[in-house]
Amino acid sequence: MRITMIGSGNVSTHLSAALKNAGHRIMQVYSPNIGHASLLAYHVSAEPTDDISTINAETDLYIIAVKDDAIEGIARQLAVHGKFIVHTSGATSLDVLKSVTPLAGVFYPLQTFSKDKELDFRSVPLCIEGATEVITSQLVELGQTISNNIYRVDSEQRKILHLSAVFACNFPNYLYHVAQNLLAEHQLDFNLLRPLIMETAEKVQHRFPASVQTGPAVRNDQQTMAAHLQLLDNDVFLQKLYQLLSEGVTKMVKN
Amino acid sequence: MRITMIGSGNVSTHLSAALKNAGHRIMQVYSPNIGHASLLAYHVSAEPTDDISTINAETDLYIIAVKDDAIEGIARQLAVHGKFIVHTSGATSLDVLKSVTPLAGVFYPLQTFSKDKELDFRSVPLCIEGATEVITSQLVELGQTISNNIYRVDSEQRKILHLSAVFACNFPNYLYHVAQNLLAEHQLDFNLLRPLIMETAEKVQHRFPASVQTGPAVRNDQQTMAAHLQLLDNDVFLQKLYQLLSEGVTKMVKN
Numbered sequence: 001m002r003i004t005m006i007g008s009g010n011v012s013t014h015l016s017a018a019l020k021n022a023g024h025r026i027m028q029v030y031s032p033n034i035g036h037a038s039l040l041a042y043h044v045s046a047e048p049t050d051d052i053s054t055i056n057a058e059t060d061l062y063i064i065a066v067k068d069d070a071i072e073g074i075a076r077q078l079a080v081h082g083k084f085i086v087h088t089s090g091a092t093s094l095d096v097l098k099s100v101t102p103l104a105g106v107f108y109p110l111q112t113f114s115k116d117k118e119l120d121f122r123s124v125p126l127c128i129e130g131a132t133e134v135i136t137s138q139l140v141e142l143g144q145t146i147s148n149n150i151y152r153v154d155s156e157q158r159k160i161l162h163l164s165a166v167f168a169c170n171f172p173n174y175l176y177h178v179a180q181n182l183l184a185e186h187q188l189d190f191n192l193l194r195p196l197i198m199e200t201a202e203k204v205q206h207r208f209p210a211s212v213q214t215g216p217a218v219r220n221d222q223q224t225m226a227a228h229l230q231l232l233d234n235d236v237f238l239q240k241l242y243q244l245l246s247e248g249v250t251k252m253v254k255n
Numbered sequence: 256m257r258i259t260m261i262g263s264g265n266v267s268t269h270l271s272a273a274l275k276n277a278g279h280r281i282m283q284v285y286s287p288n289i290g291h292a293s294l295l296a297y298h299v300s301a302e303p304t305d306d307i308s309t310i311n312a313e314t315d316l317y318i319i320a321v322k323d324d325a326i327e328g329i330a331r332q333l334a335v336h337g338k339f340i341v342h343t344s345g346a347t348s349l350d351v352l353k354s355v356t357p358l359a360g361v362f363y364p365l366q367t368f369s370k371d372k373e374l375d376f377r378s379v380p381l382c383i384e385g386a387t388e389v390i391t392s393q394l395v396e397l398g399q400t401i402s403n404n405i406y407r408v409d410s411e412q413r414k415i416l417h418l419s420a421v422f423a424c425n426f427p428n429y430l431y432h433v434a435q436n437l438l439a440e441h442q443l444d445f446n447l448l449r450p451l452i453m454e455t456a457e458k459v460q461h462r463f464p465a466s467v468q469t470g471p472a473v474r475n476d477q478q479t480m481a482a483h484l485q486l487l488d489n490d491v492f493l494q495k496l497y498q499l500l501s502e503g504v505t506k507m508v509k510n
Contacts, residue, residue: 068479091471091479110447112454112469119454125447151447160441163483168434168448169455170470171500172427177464177507179423186415192365192380192406193416193423194460199367199374200424201456205449209432214367215425216346224323224346228418237506241499245426248496252432 001142004055005029005046006074007065008036010113011088013043015065015146018121020044022145027059057081061142063107068092076100086139090162093155094129105130105139108158109147112169121146127153127161178238210252217249256397259310260284260301261329262320263291265368266343268298270320270401273376275299277400282314312336316397318362323347331355341394345417348410349384360385360394363413364402367424376401382408382416433493465507472504 001024005016008031016026026046031037034050041048049055055062055078062078064071065088075085079101086105087097097104108127111119126143128150130136136152143150153161176197180190203212216224225246232239256279260271263286271281281301286292289305296303304310307329310317317333319326320343330340334356341360342352352359363382366374381398383405385391391407398405408416431452435445458467471479480501487494 068476091482111451112458112467114458114467117458123450125450127447149446149450151444153443153447157441157443159482159486160437161443161447162479163486164434164437164443164448165451166470166483166497167430167437169451170468170472170504171430172452173455173459173464173468174472174500174504174507175422175426175430176459177468178503179419180464182415182419182422186412188408188412188416188419189406190463191404192382193419195378195380195404196366196420196424197427197456197459200428201452203367203369203372204428204431204452208445209428209435212367212369213425213428213432215421217425217429221323224417227346227414228421231414231418237503241503242421244496244499245429248433248492249425249429251492252429 001025001061002027002059004059004062005040005044005065006052006055006062006078007031008033008040009065010115011109012063012065013040013115014111014113014119014121015063015088015107015109016040016044016046018146021121024142024145028055030055052077057083059083061086063088072096072100075104084135084138090127090158090165093159094131095155098131102131103135105135106155106158107139107143108153108161110161110165122148125149125151127151127158129154129158178241213249213252215249217246218252220250256280256316257282257314259314259317260295260299260320261307261310261317261333262286263288263295264320265370266364267318267320268295268370269366269368269374269376270318270343270362270364271295271299271301273401276376279400283310285310307332310336312338314338316341318343327351327355330359339390339393345382345413345420348414349386350410353386357386358390360390361410361413362394362398363408363416365416365420377403380404380406382406382413384409384413433496468504468507470504472501473507475505 003024004027005012026044028047029037029041030049037048061084068089071087075097084103086107090108094106106129110125124147126147128139130139258279259282260267281299283302284292284296285304292303316339323344326342330352339358340356341362345363349361361384365380379402381402383394385394
């Protein structure tokens with residue numbers, strides 16, 4: 001398939017590499033920053049551009065991987081070419097594209113990407129939605145060339161999925177940061193916690209989280225929780241956070 | 256070394272297996288539940304007992320892996336034998352043992368254990384403290400037979416470590432649960448999130464969390480955050496939690 005990438009961020013970088021590796025041709029790469037466009041275009045043997053009006057119709061599919069609020073405006077400019085247009089956003093409804101073209105779809109890779117960290121794209125869940133059943137099927141077929149985890153997810157479900165990803169990824173990462181800060185304040189090495197962080201994630205790969213919950217809150221160990229709050233007495237914000245999360249753990253058990 | 260295990264829970268199960276595999280002899284296993292004692296004793300070729308008064312002096316070291324508030328009472332009964340006694344608790348000071356014996360130490364494996372999940376003990380950080388420098392050295396030597404990650408950590412640091420482990424393990428697991436519940440309410444499969452959870456943990460194995468933070472809060476994407484709070488409008492608790500965690504992420508960026 002001939003594919004044009006709009007955007008040169010983390011999602012675009014990983015997605016275009018996976019597509020190229022699967023034998024597809026990346027035609028053009030657009031970014032408002034020509035340096036970024038050129039770097040990615042170089043890696044996937046495409047033509048870079050920082051001028052959206054130079055994006056041409058020599059393609060089968062435009063993949064828009066840019067900030068949510070820029071999707072509609074770009075799609076409107078590309079729609080004139082009469083080719084398929086998908087976005088890659090978890091938080092954006094398909095309707096945003098359908099308002100400018102009937103050839104609309106969503107191609108949402110549910111993963112956290114960093115440009116400098118490789119990952120096996122075949123394990124990335126790809127959430128797919130098309131404006132019609134035919135488009136959905138074609139996108140599923142394309143998806144299967146790069147991932148073993150293809151899901152049909154409609155726009156309402158995708159919103160929930162995006163929200164749940166914030167709870168499962170963004171917030172845990174923030175809590176890792178809190179832990180690392182506590183260690184650093186006491187001359188302790190973050191390496192002490194890294195195996196624990198890995199094992200915590202591994203445990204839920206074949207189990208549900210509620211069945212492997214550990215810690216003072218799930219034991220209702222008031223003495224330890226009081227001691228922890230005492231240790232945090234110079235940080236009212238972290239005390240509040242500790243209490244709220246512990247309250248959540250306690251609710252979890254009751255349910 | 257001849258070792259006697261007090262307790263038959265997750266820590267005791269993994270620790271005694273690692274010690275036996277390293278060539279140490281497990282002499283007796285105590286649990287107030289004789290079924291639990293017998294099961295673990297069977298696996299490590301030891302003698303089970305549910306009567307603490309039958310624990311004998313035919314050993315070099317007692318490892319106490321029981322609930323925090325039971326440590327002191329048990330140690331007091333074992334101290335008469337004049338052998339080394341260590342506990343495995345993150346939240347308990349060494350002073351609790353020093354009050355009953357001079358041969359006291361701490362042997363705290365910083366990991367989350369489940370009886371039914373194997374793990375490579377050699378990667379588990381072992382936090383060691385002895386009542387004297389000689390005891391510390393001996394415990395370090397013992398620790399090195401089962402783990403590659405030995406740290407000398409005093410009681411004050413260990414308290415912080417235990418607190419930070421709650422933030423890095425217990426609370427993230429609870430957030431996985433929140434995410435799984437959101438998916439289940441909308442007929443979505445938890446498998447959609449499992450690769451994301453793994454990758455989030457993997458990312459911080461060679462980086463600091465602040466450098467890989469993603470999501471709406473770190474971008475200050477107010478529109479997405481408002482949409483997420485809207486999706487949670489039937490759950491005031493989760494709204495509160497979402498707002499507090501997002502506030503934390505925002506602070507993280509500013510610092």
